[in-house]
Amino acid sequence: MRKYVIILLLLCASVTAQVQLDYYLPQGEYDKNIPTPQQFLGYQVGEWHVSHDQLVYYIKKLGELSERFNVQEYARSYEARPLIVATITSTDNHQNIEEIQQRHRSLRSGNDIDVSTMPAVVYIGHSIHGNEPSGSNAALIAAYFLAAAQGEEVEKMLQNTIILLDPCMNPDGFNRFASWVNTHKSKKPTAAAICREHNEVWPRGRTNHYWFDLNRDWLLTQHPESRGRVKIFQQWQPNILTDHHEMGTQSTYFFQPGVPKRTHPLTPQKNQILTKKIAHFHAKTLDKIGSLYYSEERFDDFYYGKGSTYPDVQGAVGILFEQASSRGHLQESVHGDVSFPFTIRNQVKTIFSTLEAAQNLRVELLSYRRNFYSESRELAQKDEIKAYIISDNNDKKRLTHFAQLLQRHKIDVFHLAKPITVDSVEYTEENSLLVPTHQSQYRLIKSLFERRTSFADTIFYDVSAWTMPMAFHLSFAELKNKAQLTYLQGENYQYTFTPPQTTFDEKAYAYLFTWDGYYAPRALNRLLQLGAKVKVATKEFSAVVNGAQKRFTYGTILVPMGIQTDKKQIAHTMETIASEDHVAVYRAETGFTPVGMDLGSGNFRSLQPPKTVMLAGKGVNAYDAGEVWHLFDVRFNIPLVVVDVDDFSSLDMHKYNTMVMVDGSYNLSSSDTQKLQDWVKSGGNLIAAKRAINWAVSAQIAPLQFVTPESTYTDRLPYISRVQNEGSQITGGAILEGKTDLTHPLLYGYHHQSIHLFRRGNMAIKKPKNVYSVPIVYTDNPLASGYMSKENQQLIKSTPAIVVCGKGRGKVICMADNLNFRAFWYGTNKIFINGVLFGRIIDNGSVEK
Numbered sequence: 001m002r003k004y005v006i007i008l009l010l011l012c013a014s015v016t017a018q019v020q021l022d023y024y025l026p027q028g029e030y031d032k033n034i035p036t037p038q039q040f041l042g043y044q045v046g047e048w049h050v051s052h053d054q055l056v057y058y059i060k061k062l063g064e065l066s067e068r069f070n071v072q073e074y075a076r077s078y079e080a081r082p083l084i085v086a087t088i089t090s091t092d093n094h095q096n097i098e099e100i101q102q103r104h105r106s107l108r109s110g111n112d113i114d115v116s117t118m119p120a121v122v123y124i125g126h127s128i129h130g131n132e133p134s135g136s137n138a139a140l141i142a143a144y145f146l147a148a149a150q151g152e153e154v155e156k157m158l159q160n161t162i163i164l165l166d167p168c169m170n171p172d173g174f175n176r177f178a179s180w181v182n183t184h185k186s187k188k189p190t191a192a193a194i195c196r197e198h199n200e201v202w203p204r205g206r207t208n209h210y211w212f213d214l215n216r217d218w219l220l221t222q223h224p225e226s227r228g229r230v231k232i233f234q235q236w237q238p239n240i241l242t243d244h245h246e247m248g249t250q251s252t253y254f255f256q257p258g259v260p261k262r263t264h265p266l267t268p269q270k271n272q273i274l275t276k277k278i279a280h281f282h283a284k285t286l287d288k289i290g291s292l293y294y295s296e297e298r299f300d301d302f303y304y305g306k307g308s309t310y311p312d313v314q315g316a317v318g319i320l321f322e323q324a325s326s327r328g329h330l331q332e333s334v335h336g337d338v339s340f341p342f343t344i345r346n347q348v349k350t351i352f353s354t355l356e357a358a359q360n361l362r363v364e365l366l367s368y369r370r371n372f373y374s375e376s377r378e379l380a381q382k383d384e385i386k387a388y389i390i391s392d393n394n395d396k397k398r399l400t401h402f403a404q405l406l407q408r409h410k411i412d413v414f415h416l417a418k419p420i421t422v423d424s425v426e427y428t429e430e431n432s433l434l435v436p437t438h439q440s441q442y443r444l445i446k447s448l449f450e451r452r453t454s455f456a457d458t459i460f461y462d463v464s465a466w467t468m469p470m471a472f473h474l475s476f477a478e479l480k481n482k483a484q485l486t487y488l489q490g491e492n493y494q495y496t497f498t499p500p501q502t503t504f505d506e507k508a509y510a511y512l513f514t515w516d517g518y519y520a521p522r523a524l525n526r527l528l529q530l531g532a533k534v535k536v537a538t539k540e541f542s543a544v545v546n547g548a549q550k551r552f553t554y555g556t557i558l559v560p561m562g563i564q565t566d567k568k569q570i571a572h573t574m575e576t577i578a579s580e581d582h583v584a585v586y587r588a589e590t591g592f593t594p595v596g597m598d599l600g601s602g603n604f605r606s607l608q609p610p611k612t613v614m615l616a617g618k619g620v621n622a623y624d625a626g627e628v629w630h631l632f633d634v635r636f637n638i639p640l641v642v643v644d645v646d647d648f649s650s651l652d653m654h655k656y657n658t659m660v661m662v663d664g665s666y667n668l669s670s671s672d673t674q675k676l677q678d679w680v681k682s683g684g685n686l687i688a689a690k691r692a693i694n695w696a697v698s699a700q701i702a703p704l705q706f707v708t709p710e711s712t713y714t715d716r717l718p719y720i721s722r723v724q725n726e727g728s729q730i731t732g733g734a735i736l737e738g739k740t741d742l743t744h745p746l747l748y749g750y751h752h753q754s755i756h757l758f759r760r761g762n763m764a765i766k767k768p769k770n771v772y773s774v775p776i777v778y779t780d781n782p783l784a785s786g787y788m789s790k791e792n793q794q795l796i797k798s799t800p801a802i803v804v805c806g807k808g809r810g811k812v813i814c815m816a817d818n819l820n821f822r823a824f825w826y827g828t829n830k831i832f833i834n835g836v837l838f839g840r841i842i843d844n845g846s847v848e849k
């Protein structure tokens, strides 16, 4: 029997691209008015990689021709490609679709809804990683079947199910990849793994336009693709959501459940039971065609930011599928040559096994959803925490971005109706939010606020912590007194900005704004790009502004009007800053101040426009590079020149005053290294993060050393325990606490002695000799949330998180952490951008040389 299966598999795996439709679909009656993908595209599915526009046109065509289809655009990618979802169900259901949706949604709030006649809702998602194309190509086949197949069985399925077919969740990455493989396709398929067709160039097609992994963004929702999709998800609240991926060519096929011990503890056991019940349907269909597969290994259900886990904390079942990739059209493997059609067919089969499971388990899935939420409300009732109070007294924009994240997941957020002091932190009405725990999304709220440091397993497929207020650098407290909640809960939270009454004209002596607002860097950049003369305060002072005395702290921006060339334009820009960046701008009529330095003091340091270049390309961590690009381009509108490492030798460094080297392994030639050294010595400002610090150390521009673990003798251990033991020493994503030096230019705009940093990896820098060169040091017990082994906590405690080094007249700012993690770590973005904008004003005596 085993032999038979293997032979059959090899036959399947090595089919050439020339397959017929019945390779994918059962023979039967199909509506002749519905074009097959081949009739529409001019080639059979699997012969070429479908481009994103062709895919969209086909699904839209089915929308025009089939009464079962309703196609809607839910977002546009950064490259302006439409993201679409087809709602597919019986014509009867379509006629009452809003009522069905309403009733389905009520499962989140009602205890006694009769689910016996309700359809199940299934969201089928494809190729969120653009270079995992079998999903989206399978969507062509699935869509055709759902539009054209005739017969009682199909009608019954459509009556019992609302299918949300999302043909491509990452259009930009998907198209990048399709172009690559089609460009390199030979008439006679080349299976050699080394072939260019199977090896895309950096940054490859996995990610979106700014090189973000969209399958980590479901919870974070920082990108248009996720925002649109989460909106549909919350509208429909599906019972099952599938996520079709690909993995290494040598592998087989994976479906969930994943590693049982690595399921998030907030996910009910019943979720995993249902996942397993559904798995039987996948197994059955893959057995029939002899495909190899596995489950309950390798992948997990821990981080709620993935498509297959996000539903698990919301009364649904998320399912991850992973197909061994042909990457191009045909690729050699230990299982024989893997053809593109073969990979597509496995995905088609599990799309239909999911739909079959949904039909068979319909009532159980719907009841589970209803019970999940009634149980959530009971848990909330029992929870001693009645609400979370969150605030930031200086930056309402950052606070609001946090509130909006919660609101996108249908979490109710309120204003604080009365001020309250908790643990000696004052929460004001103006700058605080209140999130009651007693609401339907109780479990999701818990996952966003909890600080978990103990775990059933110590290996994680992704991050182990995402405590949101820490990521956003917000004060937060738990409210345990229920009686207090009744008078503390205000109106639904809505952002408002009341600017100070400032007159904008060229007659002002100076304008001032603090560095507190999230968009202050964007405001400063507006001025610098105009050629305005702008200074930053390196000391505290008080000034008379808008007719009253006001205290200003480190990092306050001063725009003296008397020395500007185009005063009118600058005054106008100050007004734009107030209205668009929501930065509070003040007007001074005199330079003479009541307390501290006067406005002409040398302790206001002149700023230069940032001219920044970032290295990208082979060896560079594309995620980290993309996050910097996104920060500059989307958030702050600051120009950034991204240069390939291979082109560095022809780069004219004199045109730039700042350079970013994100995490990566850099192999610059000796002449390129010399060039960079010379540039730093002559005053260049280099920001080096994570492994770029190793490069800077070896290039002798950062005189740092690392703390290495002491080697301890261990007796022999069982062979089988190695993976678990070594895995336990990986820090895949935890939150560490650091102590700040608020007088340091890198901390301008900050007000707390404590800050939370996202930590991946175990880099530990030795304390430098210069005691002024460390703006942030980890505390002596730094693990604030997530998993880090005891040994690594010991290694890293009390070591510097950032050291400012120097060579000649230049600076090398070394950051042990990624301060822009996945674009949602709003709390440390400003430190990074301060390195860009203020790096050059750091005193030469305060750097490690």
Ligand SMILES: [Zn+2]
Residues within 6 Å of the ligand: 129, 132, 245, 246
């Ligand atoms: Zn993937």
